[in-house]
Amino acid sequence: MRAPLVCTVLLCLWVANVTLGQAQTNLPRLSSDLAKKFTTKDTLFKEPYVDVDEWRDKPVRHRYVHGGFRNINARFSFYFPPKEQYQGRFFQYITPFPDNETLSQGASGEEDKIGFAVTHGSYFIETNGGGRVDFARPESKDPTIGAYRVNAAAAEFSRIVALQIYAGKRPYGYAFGGSGGAYRTVGSIENTEGVWDGVVPYVLGSPMAIPNVFTVRMHAMRVLKDKFPQIIDALEPGGSGDMYAGLNAEEKEALQEVTRMGFPPKAWFGYKNMGIHGFLVLYQGVVRADQKYFTEDFWKVPGYLGANPPASLLKARIQQPNKIKAGISIDEAVNLGLTKPMSPTERGTADAAWKAMGGVEGGMPVAFQLTDMLPDRGTANTDFLGGDLIIKSGAAAGKTLQITKIAGNNVVLGPVDPTVLALVKPGDDVQVDNSNFLAVQTYHRHQIPGKEYYVYDQFRDSTGKPIYPQRPMLLGPLFTRGAAGVLPTGKFKGKMILLESLWDREAFAWQADWYRSKVKENLGERINDNFRLWYTDHALHGDVSIEDDPTRTVSYLGVLQQALLDLSAWVEKGIAPAATTSYKIVDGQVIVPQAADERNGIQPVVTVKANGGKRADVNVGQSVTFTAEVEVPKNRGKVVATAWNFEGLPEDIGKLSGWNFENSTVYPVAGTFTPTDKTGSRVTLKTTYTFSKPGTYFPTLRVAAQRQGNTKTPYTRIQNLDRVRVVVK
Numbered sequence: 001m002r003a004p005l006v007c008t009v010l011l012c013l014w015v016a017n018v019t020l021g022q023a024q025t026n027l028p029r030l031s032s033d034l035a036k037k038f039t040t041k042d043t044l045f046k047e048p049y050v051d052v053d054e055w056r057d058k059p060v061r062h063r064y065v066h067g068g069f070r071n072i073n074a075r076f077s078f079y080f081p082p083k084e085q086y087q088g089r090f091f092q093y094i095t096p097f098p099d100n101e102t103l104s105q106g107a108s109g110e111e112d113k114i115g116f117a118v119t120h121g122s123y124f125i126e127t128n129g130g131g132r133v134d135f136a137r138p139e140s141k142d143p144t145i146g147a148y149r150v151n152a153a154a155a156e157f158s159r160i161v162a163l164q165i166y167a168g169k170r171p172y173g174y175a176f177g178g179s180g181g182a183y184r185t186v187g188s189i190e191n192t193e194g195v196w197d198g199v200v201p202y203v204l205g206s207p208m209a210i211p212n213v214f215t216v217r218m219h220a221m222r223v224l225k226d227k228f229p230q231i232i233d234a235l236e237p238g239g240s241g242d243m244y245a246g247l248n249a250e251e252k253e254a255l256q257e258v259t260r261m262g263f264p265p266k267a268w269f270g271y272k273n274m275g276i277h278g279f280l281v282l283y284q285g286v287v288r289a290d291q292k293y294f295t296e297d298f299w300k301v302p303g304y305l306g307a308n309p310p311a312s313l314l315k316a317r318i319q320q321p322n323k324i325k326a327g328i329s330i331d332e333a334v335n336l337g338l339t340k341p342m343s344p345t346e347r348g349t350a351d352a353a354w355k356a357m358g359g360v361e362g363g364m365p366v367a368f369q370l371t372d373m374l375p376d377r378g379t380a381n382t383d384f385l386g387g388d389l390i391i392k393s394g395a396a397a398g399k400t401l402q403i404t405k406i407a408g409n410n411v412v413l414g415p416v417d418p419t420v421l422a423l424v425k426p427g428d429d430v431q432v433d434n435s436n437f438l439a440v441q442t443y444h445r446h447q448i449p450g451k452e453y454y455v456y457d458q459f460r461d462s463t464g465k466p467i468y469p470q471r472p473m474l475l476g477p478l479f480t481r482g483a484a485g486v487l488p489t490g491k492f493k494g495k496m497i498l499l500e501s502l503w504d505r506e507a508f509a510w511q512a513d514w515y516r517s518k519v520k521e522n523l524g525e526r527i528n529d530n531f532r533l534w535y536t537d538h539a540l541h542g543d544v545s546i547e548d549d550p551t552r553t554v555s556y557l558g559v560l561q562q563a564l565l566d567l568s569a570w571v572e573k574g575i576a577p578a579a580t581t582s583y584k585i586v587d588g589q590v591i592v593p594q595a596a597d598e599r600n601g602i603q604p605v606v607t608v609k610a611n612g613g614k615r616a617d618v619n620v621g622q623s624v625t626f627t628a629e630v631e632v633p634k635n636r637g638k639v640v641a642t643a644w645n646f647e648g649l650p651e652d653i654g655k656l657s658g659w660n661f662e663n664s665t666v667y668p669v670a671g672t673f674t675p676t677d678k679t680g681s682r683v684t685l686k687t688t689y690t691f692s693k694p695g696t697y698f699p700t701l702r703v704a705a706q707r708q709g710n711t712k713t714p715y716t717r718i719q720n721l722d723r724v725r726v727v728v729k
Contacts, residue, residue, distance in 0.1 A: 044145070045069045045153035050161075059108065059115040062123075065161055066101070069153060072145075073131040076154035077101045078161060079114050079124040086166050087121030089568055092155055092196070094177030094184045097483075098129025098146035109714045110557050111543065116715050120565065123162060123171075127154045129184075147485030148188035151175065152195045174567055176200040176560065179278075179507065179541060180483045186515070187484030189492045198567045199492075202499035202560055203541050206511040207487050208453050208476040211286050212444035213508055214279035216261045218385050219441040221271065222316055223254040228271045231255070235266050236698065238615025238725030250310055260458045261444070262508025262588040267540065269552055270505070276385050276404075277506055277541075281415050282479070283386060284402060286443065287436055289475055293446070298439040303469040305442045317438055318387065318406075322372050324428045327365030328410065338367050338405065338412050364421050367412045374406045374432060385441075386414065387434030394428035396420055406432065446471045452517065455510060455588045490518025495570055497532045497563045497577060501539035501556055502590060509535065509590040513583070528580075534559065534601040535581040535592055538721055550666050551645050551700045554719035562602055562707060562716045578602050578636055596631035604632045604639065604705045606722040615725040620694055624726055628685040630673065630703050637718065638680035638709035642671030646689045646699045667702055680709055691728040698723045 052066035061082055068075035080086070093113055095103060104113045104126050117124035129146040155173055162171045173196045177185040182201035189199045205213065224231065227247060234243045243265055244252050259265055287294055299306040305313065333339045368389070375384075389401040389411055401421065402414035411432060413421075445468040448456050461467050477487055496519075500512035512533055519531050539556040540548055566577040581601040583592045596605040608628045610616035616624050630639050645667050673683040691697060704717040 042149060042153065044072050044149065045074065045157075047071065048153075048157045059112050060118045062114070062118050063165070069150075074128065074145075074150045074153070075101045076125065076127045076157070077105075078158050079118060080162065080165055081118040081121060081123060083166055085118065085121050086123070088166075088168065089121070089172040089174065089572070090123045090125055090155070090158060090162070091117045091564055092125035092151065092173065092175045094151055094175050094181045094188065095126070095129060096178065096180035097132065098150070099132050101126050101128040110555065110561075110717070112714075116561055119715070122568075123158070125151075125154060125158055127151050143482050144191075144485035147184050147483065148191055149485075151184070151188055152192050155195050172197045172568065172572055174198050174200070174564060174571075176202065176564060178202040178560075179205075182507075183480060183484040183488070186488050186492075186496075187486055189494055189496065190489055191486060193493055196494060197571045198495040198497075200497050200499060200560065200563045200567055202556065203501055203504055203507045204498060204512055204515060205480075205507040206453070206476075206514045207480040208447070208449050208456075208474070209507060209511060210476055210479040211279060211282050211440070212447055212476060213261070213263075213506060214276060214282065215441050215443045216258050217263055217505065218276060218279070220254045220258040220263070221274075221385065222438075222441060223312060224251055227251055228268055231265070232269050232271075235268075236725060237723050238613075238727075250312060257458065260588040261455050262510045263505060264503045264509065264589070266552075267503040267505045270548055273548075274505060280386070280404060283437070283440065284415065285479070286440055286475060289478065290471055290473075293443070293471060294436045294439050297469075299435070301469065304439075304446075306439055313438060316384075316434070318375055318384070318432055318434045320372070320374065320432045321392070322370040322374075322430050322432055324424060324426050324430060325369045325371045325409070326426055327424075328367035328369055330366045333367045333412065336407075336410070338407060338410060364418060365413070367410055368424075370409045370411065370430070370432075373409045374411070384434060386437045387432065388436060389413075390431040390433055391420075391424060392429035392431060394423065394425055396423035396428065399423070403432070443471075447474055447476065449474055449476070452514065454585075455508075488515060488518060490515065490520070490522045492522075492530075495530050495567060497534065497567050499556065499559060499563060500533065500535050500590075501541060502535050502537045502592070503539055503553065504541045506541040508588070510585050510588055513585060513590070516580075531580075532577055533580045534563065534578070534603075535583060535590060536601075536603055537592065537605075549649065550702075551649060551698065551721075551723070554702065554721055558704070558706075558715070558717040558719060559603060562718060565707075565716065566602075578633060596633045600633060602633060602636045603718050604630055604637075604703055604720050606630050606701060606703055606720050608699070608701045608722040608724050610699065610724040610726050613724075615727070617727045617729070618691070619729050620692060621690060622728075623688045623690045624699075625688050626686070626699060626701075626724070628671075628701050628722070630683045630685070630705075632681035632705045632718075634681065635679075636681070637705040637707040639673060639675075639683045639703060640706045640709060640711045640717065641704040642673050642683075642685060643667035643702055644669040644671055644687070644689075644699065645702070647691070647697055667700075671701060671703075681705070691726065694728050697726045697728065699726060 047070040048067060049070060050065055050067035054064055056062055056064045063080040065078040093104060114124050127150050130150045159171050175185050175188055175196045182204035185199045185201040189196050230246055231243045234240045234245060298304045301307055334341055384406050387403050389403050391397055391399045399420045401416050403411045404414040405412040445459055448459050448466045448470060459467055480487055498512055500509050502509050516533050520527050523530060536556045536559050538554045540553055543555050543557055569575040570577050579600040581592060582599055583590050593599045610624055610626055618624055632639060671685050673685045676682045676684055700721055700723045702721040704719050706717050
């Protein structure tokens with residue numbers, strides 16, 4: 001059922017203590033006559049208020065309005081540009097999880113959502129989504145509140161404020177969000193009318209993504225933990241191309257399984273640091289939802305891996321009695337190298353928002369020191385991926401705490417119930433046990449959905465029946481409803497540009513095709529009037545970071561920003577955006593053409609060669625000639641920057657200054673390019689480099705294109721890269 005969310009306000013709710021900046025004594029207030037015109041059917045949001053209204057100069061000059069809705073924990077932040085800059089629209093960021101309405105503050109450069117919106121004539125909206133929720137208990141709160149109702153109410157109320165500030169016509173409105181925010185963005189436009197004119201969801205999963213994309217990946221991480229270096233080398237330029245070479249039967253099966261489920265093989269380069277990602281906050285919810293799987297079936301019933309366990313599974317299992325010696329605070333844990341502090345800006349990102357979920361109250365331990373040493377699982381973070389600390393005695397006897405890491409005689413806690421944690425004391429008997437965490441790693445085999453989820457065909461026999469026993473319910477849709485309020489249908493009014501990353505390790509790329517098929521069912525041949533899907537090559541689930549190796553991956557933020565501008569031009573001026581990326585899906589993998597004009601979308605395509613090929617074998621001191629061709633899809637911009645990295649990342653990666661094109665320690669050699677057409681969308685490069693030390697190198701060229709050819713703006717720079725192999729003897 002659609003919920004018409006036309007927000008209303010009684011202007012007596014503009015509180016008397018509105019905070020005013022020094023230059024704001026003449027700020028206009030909304031009139032009581034205007035207030036009488038507003039009605040609402042969603043009674044939760046009938047009483048909005050404003051408690052801050054002031055001018056701010058950072059990140060750019062804007063008028064900041066903060067407030068919320070009475071009788072519910074729903075708050076918003078509005079950022080209005082000066083009147084002379086305003087172009088009649090807003091951009092609204094929908095966070096991955098309901099969290100905080102000020103998450104976008106403090107960002108800079110390309111990551112600055114507020115600055116991007118204001119400098120492009122739009123006001124910016126962010127809400128707390130009704131406040132943080134326990135994602136491991138999706139049933140604990142009406143999911144529609146955080147999924148779309150708070151955001152919709154804030155959007156509608158913002159129009160009231162905008163019309164008071166600027167006058168004129170109804171502002172156009174566009175929402176965007178990634179990961180969990182993509183679910184919520186899709187759910188928002190599918191379940192409201194007249195709130196948003198268009199949306200840009202990015203790195204979107206499917207209703208079967210959770211927990212299955214994580215479980216299949218963790219299974220592969222455990223089985224393949226010693227074989228990743230050779231797998232990665234085979235897939236690098238100049239490699240053998242055969243990632244299965246040298247694997248035993250169990251290892252080959254695990255790699256085939258995860259690849260056919262959609263994990264992008266080239267993204268295994270990050271296996272040491274990728275961890276379990278958002279499954280950290282999902283694990284307890286899975287165990288709670290299907291306890292019989294863990295307590296009775298997995299380790300006993302034929303058809304489940306644990307009933308006839310391979311040697312690798314038995315070797316990985318830990319069931320060690322122990323005793324609490326002392327609690328470890330967050331500061332102590334950081335000093336011991338057990339954990340890292342979380343940056344405040346991570347809470348609002350598509351890739352790291354899950355880190356803010358769960359956790360413990362301030363002052364409580366984040367780890368425990370035990371009396372006895374634990375099994376040595378090495379440093380690759382692929383063997384012990386998680387488990388439980390079962391409390392055997394004391395006030396918390398019978399309770400379980402989630403653990404994420406073991407090191408020496410220390411265990412690091414995951415999301416925990418602070419009331420349980422407070423009961424645990426030194427001297428309590430415990431057991432470190434990862435039995436359930438091992439069991440969950442093949443849970444996806446017992447969650448076979450309908451035929452439209454074609455990657456699950458690998459788990460069906462020749463007659464179409466599941467080859468493994470099936471659980472009584474599918475958990476994926478339950479978690480999806482917790483994020484989006486409802487399951488995605490592909491039915492919406494307005495326009496949408498969906499962005500997906502080809503190297504996404506959390507939202508496998510085929511899932512965007514799944515959603516496109518739902519839209520096609522709804523719109524039929526009219527799909528191109530309202531929908532686009534753009535794939536971004538070499539991009540991950542989140543924006544690129546040092547740990548993700550910027551010589552292999554690129555940021556998708558420029559694509560996201562340009563998509564928002566193209567969406568607004570589509571809605572407001574009827575200017576159609578670039579065509580949907582051309583692609584095909586083979587065994588769970590999304591394959592795109594190499595040529596830019598065949599690929600479509602807006603991302604440039606880069607082709608680099610070393611001495612005329614993808615691999616060059618040379619001697620120390622022998623010059624290598626590098627050539628490159630860069631193509632931007634027709635009418636989608638000009639190449640504005642190129643830069644080389646010849647010798648890889650420095651050993652002290654923590655001191656890198658960044659990977660901007662100017663004065664970068666990651667891409668230290670500026671590229672000189674020559675246009676080969678009048679538009680600047682086709683360029684070539686040629687340079688030489690001499691290596692002074694023997695070794696295997698992967699020289700990389702990174703490029704950026706910009707629609708208007710603007711070399712100064714930090715926004716809308718569309719990136720891509722390519723690599724070659726140079727072996728120096």
